[in-house]
Amino acid sequence: MQRVYLDNNATTPVLPDVFEAMRPYFGDRFGNASSIHHHGQETRAAVEDARESVAELLGCTASEIIFTSGGTESDNLAVAGWVASGDHVITSSIEHHAVLHACKHLEKIGCEVTVLPVGGRGLIDPADVRRALRSNTKLISLMMANNETGVLQPVEEIGKIATEAKVLFHTDAVQAAAKVPINVRQIGCDALSISGHKIHAPQGVGTLYVKKGTRIQPLFHGGRHERSRRAGTENVPGIVGLGRAVQIANQALDRCDDKKMAIMRDRLEQGILAQVDEAGVNGEGAPRVPNTTNIHFDHIEGESLVIALDLRGLAVSTGAACSSGAIEPSHVLTAMGLRPDQARASIRFSLGKQTTDADIDFALALVPAVVARLRALSPRYTKQAVGT
Ligand code: PLP
Secondary structure (H helix, E strand, O other): OOOEEOEOOOOOOOOHHHHHHHHHHHOOOOOOOOOOOHHHHHHHHHHHHHHHHHHHHHOOOHHHEEEEOOHHHHHHHHHHOOOOOOOEEEEEOOOOHHHHHHHHHHHHOOOEEEEEOOOOOOOOOHHHHHHHOOOOEEEEEOOOEOOOOOEEOOHHHHHHHHHHHOOEEEEEOOOOOOOOOOOHHHHOOOEEEEEHHHOOOOOOOEEEEEOOOOOOOOOOOOOOHHHHOOOOOOOHHHHHHHHHHHHHHHHHHHOOHHHHHHHHHHHHHHHHHHHOOOEEEOOOOOOEOOOEEEEEEOOOOHHHHHHHHHHOOEEOEOOOHHHOOOOOOOHHHHHOOOOHHHHHOEEEEEOOOOOOHHHHHHHHHHHHHHHHHHHHHOHHHHHHHHHO
């Protein structure tokens, strides 16, 4: 059976080039990067090369990059790394749980947390950020691109507000990296998270940019790895893979491949909307990353649609992968004002580097037909159709 994968915001396949770059580090080049002999020097050099590549992607210096186990750890390190009991933190209702649950933990240790709302298009209003500032505000943690809708947030404006107020600013760029250009100096952030497996590197590796001169409390205690900011023997193959994926992403951004991806995404989105009534794009009109569209197909259950499409070879998702199977509608879509039934009827399509025009044709041939089939079986839809 033909299989098409349009769930790249959940995870991406490791690119063959990335895999080849990693391969020697599972074999001959096995040294501990902290060892002073030849084997250690070899892996240390590879780790430092990867650090340079990440720094180039983000427009910072290599010493500002900390390697972690992924986006969740990077977010937790940034959120917990600066605050103490009595401090105030600003975040938003559409953050990934890696930030939201880390903030819940901060509340348990005596911090105050303001969770900002978003408008109907899924955008945070910088004026709300300014209004939420207090004398004890220590940190603002607001994402760069949302994982469910792909909506890009006004991080540069937020960065200016944070700088003026002398408040630390962390942005979760896990879903923005490699999709849009990122420059940490232009954003004006003090910390920025990236995850390897969202950019065609392996799962279980990520980075946190931390601005020079900003001392961060480590989450892990142990050796002096990563300049004492993240203890633990480095995941050398993962870091090498991340470095190679970042180089490929840099070249692709230079070639404006993101524009080509947006054209494919728009063809998918418009093709579906042209064939399916009572459907709409969540976050329409807001700036979005080029690979994501999130569409509500009213009168059906998103989970049923995901299963029906999967049975026919198309992999998509109802939202964040970690909440799949949960009955609760997406916290992101409900925060944007969607009714719970509309949020449950929403599907995320996310493209990757391996996505082809033929994949989009496949999805366009399948989705409208499967939606029509599910609606024909739905008593809710029949009633609506008769009533109109
Ligand atoms: N932040 C965002 C916006 C994400 O989409 C994800 C993963 O879905 C994470 C953080 C967590 O990253 P990881 O899976 O590498 O822990």
